Amino acid sequence: MNTPIKTQLIDxxxxxxxxxxxxxxxxxxxxxxxxxxxGLAVILVGxxxxxxxxxxxxxxxxxxVGMRSxxxxxxxxxTQQELLNLIHRLNNDPDIHGILVQLPLPKHLNPDPIxxxxxxxxxxxxxxxxxxxKVSLGHMDGFIPCTPLGCLLLLQQExxxxxxxxxxxxxxxxxxxxxxxxxxxxxxxxVTIAHIDTRNTAELAQQADILIVATGCxxxxxxxxxxxxxxxxxxxxxRIITESGKLKLVGDVNFQEALGIASKITPVPGGVGPVxxxxxxxxxxxxTEKHIKCIS
Amino acid sequence: MNTPIKTQLIDxxxxxxxxxxxxxxxxxxxxxxxxxxxGLAVILVGxxxxxxxxxxxxxxxxxxVGMRSxxxxxxxxxTQQELLNLIHRLNNDPDIHGILVQLPLPKHLNPDPIxxxxxxxxxxxxxxxxxxxKVSLGHMDGFIPCTPLGCLLLLQQExxxxxxxxxxxxxxxxxxxxxxxxxxxxxxxxVTIAHIDTRNTAELAQQADILIVATGCxxxxxxxxxxxxxxxxxxxxxRIITESGKLKLVGDVNFQEALGIASKITPVPGGVGPVxxxxxxxxxxxxTEKHIKCIS
Numbered sequence: 001m002n003t004p005i006k007t008q009l010i011d012x013x014x015x016x017x018x019x020x021x022x023x024x025x026x027x028x029x030x031x032x033x034x035x036x037x038x039g040l041a042v043i044l045v046g047x048x049x050x051x052x053x054x055x056x057x058x059x060x061x062x063x064x065v066g067m068r069s070x071x072x073x074x075x076x077x078x079t080q081q082e083l084l085n086l087i088h089r090l091n092n093d094p095d096i097h098g099i100l101v102q103l104p105l106p107k108h109l110n111p112d113p114i115x116x117x118x119x120x121x122x123x124x125x126x127x128x129x130x131x132x133x134k135v136s137l138g139h140m141d142g143f144i145p146c147t148p149l150g151c152l153l154l155l156q157q158e159x160x161x162x163x164x165x166x167x168x169x170x171x172x173x174x175x176x177x178x179x180x181x182x183x184x185x186x187x188x189x190x191v192t193i194a195h196i197d198t199r200n201t202a203e204l205a206q207q208a209d210i211l212i213v214a215t216g217c218x219x220x221x222x223x224x225x226x227x228x229x230x231x232x233x234x235x236x237x238x239r240i241i242t243e244s245g246k247l248k249l250v251g252d253v254n255f256q257e258a259l260g261i262a263s264k265i266t267p268v269p270g271g272v273g274p275v276x277x278x279x280x281x282x283x284x285x286x287x288t289e290k291h292i293k294c295i296s
Numbered sequence: 297m298n299t300p301i302k303t304q305l306i307d308x309x310x311x312x313x314x315x316x317x318x319x320x321x322x323x324x325x326x327x328x329x330x331x332x333x334x335g336l337a338v339i340l341v342g343x344x345x346x347x348x349x350x351x352x353x354x355x356x357x358x359x360x361v362g363m364r365s366x367x368x369x370x371x372x373x374x375t376q377q378e379l380l381n382l383i384h385r386l387n388n389d390p391d392i393h394g395i396l397v398q399l400p401l402p403k404h405l406n407p408d409p410i411x412x413x414x415x416x417x418x419x420x421x422x423x424x425x426x427x428x429x430k431v432s433l434g435h436m437d438g439f440i441p442c443t444p445l446g447c448l449l450l451l452q453q454e455x456x457x458x459x460x461x462x463x464x465x466x467x468x469x470x471x472x473x474x475x476x477x478x479x480x481x482x483x484x485x486x487v488t489i490a491h492i493d494t495r496n497t498a499e500l501a502q503q504a505d506i507l508i509v510a511t512g513c514x515x516x517x518x519x520x521x522x523x524x525x526x527x528x529x530x531x532x533x534x535r536i537i538t539e540s541g542k543l544k545l546v547g548d549v550n551f552q553e554a555l556g557i558a559s560k561i562t563p564v565p566g567g568v569g570p571v572x573x574x575x576x577x578x579x580x581x582x583x584t585e586k587h588i589k590c591i592s
Contacts, residue, residue: 129438133429136478137470142425164493172481174433182432185468185489190500192488193481197460204486 004260005229009267010154016274019153023281024065030288031066038288039068040098040124040280041090045083046076046106055102061277067284070096076106083109084117091119097291098124098284103175121290124283127175135179138186143283148180150275151212151233152187158231158264159210163188168208170194170201170221170252176214176235184210201225211262213252223257232258232265235272300556301525305563306450312570315449319577320361326584327362334584335364336394336420336576337386341379342372342402351398357573363580366392372402379405383413393587394420394580399471417586420579423471431475434482439579444476446571447508447529448483454527454560455506459484464504466490466497466517466548472510472531480506497521507558509548519553528554528561531568 031037040062044055055071062069072086083101090096099122105111115123120130126145134142144152155162167184171177172195181193189210194201205211205225213221214235226232236252251268258265266272327333336358340351351367358365368382379397386392395418401407411419416426422441430438440448451458463480467473468491477489485506490497501507501521509517510531522528532548547564554561562568 129429129433129435130425131429132432133425133427136428136432136474137425139425164495166496178432178478178481181489182474185474185491188491188493190488190490190494190496192486193477194486195481195484197484198486199460200462200486 005263007259007262008264010158010231010233010264010271012150012154012266012271012273012275015154015157016278019275019278020061020065020281023278023285026285027066030285030292034292036288036292037066037068038097038284039070039095040100040284041070041072041093041096042100042102043072043074043083043086044102045074045078045109048104051102051104058100058277058280061281062284065281065285067281068095078106078109080109080114083114087114087117091117091122096122097288098122098280100125100280121294122287124280124287126179126283132174132179135182138182140186143287144183144279145175145179146276146279146283147176147214147235147272148183149279149283150272151180151235152183153279154233154266154272154275155210155231156187162210164190165209166190166192166207167210167212168192168194168204169212169214170198170205171214171216171235173214180212180214184212211253215252217252218250219252219254221253221258223254223261226253226258226261228261229263230261232262233272234266234268237268237273301559303555303558304560306454306527306529306560306567308446308450308562308567308569308571311450311453312574315571315574316357316361316577319574319581322581323362326581326588330588332584332588333362333364334393334580335366335391336396336580337366337368337389337392338396338398339368339370339379339382340398341370341374341405344400347398347400354396354573354576357577358580361577361581363577364391374402374405376405376410379410380413383410387413387415387418392418393584394418394576396421396576417590418583420576420583422475422579428470428475431478434478436482439583440479440575441471441475442572442575442579443472443510443531443568444479445575445579446568447476447531448479449575450529450562450568450571451506451527452483458506460486461505462486462488462503463506463508464488464490464500465508465510466494466501467510467512467531469510476508476510480508507549511548513548514546515548515550517549517554519550519557522549522554522557524557525559526557528558529568530562530564533564533569 059069115127120128126143131142167189169181181191185191202225212233218238234251234253355365411423416424422439427438463485465477477487481487498521508529514534530547530549
C-alpha cells in the first residue's frame with residue numbers, strides 16, 4: 001500500500017521558455033502593426049545582492065522578448081518623496097507600460113504608499129488595491145501578481161480541471177498566498193490557507209490534492225505531510241551552505257522526501273522561478289495592449 | 297463522551313441595538329459639531345417582495361439613528377443607462393454619503409457595471425473593486441461588506457482572540473463568503489472556503505472551530521457536521537411553509553440538530569440579520585466622517 005510512486009518533475013524552465021517565446025512573437029507583431037514597443041520600468045533602491053540578481057535577470061529577459069527596459073537604480077539614501085516623484089514621472093511617461101518596484105525596500109521607506117502610487121494600469125506586479133480587488137472578485141481583467149499567476153499556469157498545465165480539488169496554500173502574504181488562494185477558489189478548488197498561526201498544518205497538508213508552499217522556511221514541508229499523489233508547487237527559494245561548503249538553493253518542501261509520494265512537484269531551482277519572470281513579461285505585454293486599445 | 301453541551305444563543309438583536317444606539321449618538325454629535333447629517337441613498341429596481349421588506353427595514357433604521365434616507369424606487373422597466381445616470385447624480389450629490397443598490401437587480405440589468413459606477417468612498421456596501429482590494433490586502437480603512445462585517449463583530453464578541461482557530465466558510469460569493477474568509481484570515485484564523493464544488497463539506501465542517509454558513513440552502517448543515525463546541529454563524533434566511541401551513545424562517549443550519557453540539561449559535565431570525573443593518577449604518581457614518589475629513 002505504501003509503495004512509492006514515480007514523481008514527475010514539473011519543468012518550469014521549459015514552460016517559461018515557451019511562454020517567453022510566445023510573448024516575443026506578440027511583441028514583434030505589435031511593433032509591426034502599431035509601432036509601439038512595450039516598456040518596463042524596474043526600480044531598485046539600495047544594494048541588496050539577491051534583489052540585484054533578480055533585477056538583472058528581469059532586465060535580461062525583457063530585452064530578450066524585444067521590450068524596452070528602463071532600469072532605475074537608486075541609492076540606499078533615497079527618500080520616500082524622491083521615490084514617489086519617480087513613480088509619478090513613470091506614471092505619466094507614455095513609453096512606460098509597466099512599473100515594478102523591487103521589494104523589499106530599505107527599512108526607512110514605507111512600501112505601501114509607494115506601491116499604491118503606481119497607476120493600476122501600469123501595476124504589472126498586481127500589488128495595488130485595485131488589482132487586488134480584481135483578483136478577489138474573480139475578474140480576470142486586472143493584473144494578477146506574477147508568482148501566483150505562474151503557479152496557476154503550471155498547475156493548469158498539469159491538471160486541466162481544478163474544480164472540486166482540495167488545495168492547501170501555506171503562507172498568507174499579499175504578494176503570494178492570498179492571491180493564490182483566490183485564484184484557486186475562482187477555479188473551483190476547495191481552498192485552505194495556512195500560515196504562522198496554524199496549529200495543524202501537517203494534518204491539513206495530508207488532505208490536500210494540491211499543495212502550494214510559500215513560507216520562506218527552508219524544507220518546512222516533510223514527506224510525511226504530503227498526500228500520496230498530490231501535486232506540489234514549491235515557491236520557496238532558500239540559500240543554504242552544504243556540508244561540503246557549497247552554496248545550494250532549496251525550496252520550502254523537502255524535495256528528497258517528497259519524491260515517491262507526490263505525483264508531481266516543481267524543483268528548486270527550475271520550477272516556479274522562471275515562470276514568474278515570464279508572467280511579468282506577459283503582464284507587461286498585456287498592459288501595452290490595453291494602453292493601445294485605450295488611446296485608439 | 298457524547299453528552300450534549302449547553303448551546304448558547306448569540307443574540308444578534310441585542311448586539312445590533314447596542315451598535316445602533318452607538319451610531320445614533322455619534323450622528324447627533326456630528327450634527328452638533330459640523331451641522332452635517334449623514335445621508336444614505338437606497339436604490340430599489342422593480343417589485344421583488346423580499347427586497348421591498350429589506351429596503352423598508354433599512355429606511356426605518358436609518359431614520360432611527362438620525363440619518364437622512366433617500367429612497368429611489370425605480371420601475372422594473374428601468375434601463376441600464378438610467379440606473380447609471382442616477383448613480384452618477386448621487387455620486388456628485390454632497391448630501392449623499394452612502395449609496396446602496398439593493399440586489400438582486402431585474403434580469404435585464406447587468407449588476408457589475410452598476411455597482412462599479414458607485415464612488416468607492418460612497419460604497420457603504422463594500423462591493424466595488426477598490427473596497428474588495430482593501431479587505432483582501434488586510435487594510436481596514438475601506439468599506440467592508442455589511443454581512444461579513446456583522447459576522448466578524450458577532451464572532452469577536454464571543455471569541456475575543458480568533459488567532460489560530462480553524463474556520464470554515466461555506467459559500468464563496470463576492471458579497472459574503474470571499475470577504476468573510478479574508479476577514480477571518482486577517483484575524484489569524486486558518487481558513488477554508490467550501491462551496492458548491494466541494495466534495496467533503498461535512499468532513500471539513502467537523503474540523504472547524506468556527507463555522508460560517510451562507511449558502512441559501514435551507515438547513516444544509518446537519519448536526520453531525522458540527523464539531524462539538526464549535527461556534528456557528530448562520531447567515532441563511534430561508535422561507536419555508538410548516539406542516540400547519542405557517543410561514544417560517546429557517547437558516548442554512550439545522551438549528552434543532554445543532555443544539556447540544558455547538559457551543560454558540562446565531563438563531564434565524566434574530567442572529568446575523570439585524571447586525572447587517574447596523575453595519576450599514578456604521579459604514580454610512582464612517583463614510584460621512586471621512587467626507588468631512590476630506591473637505592476640512
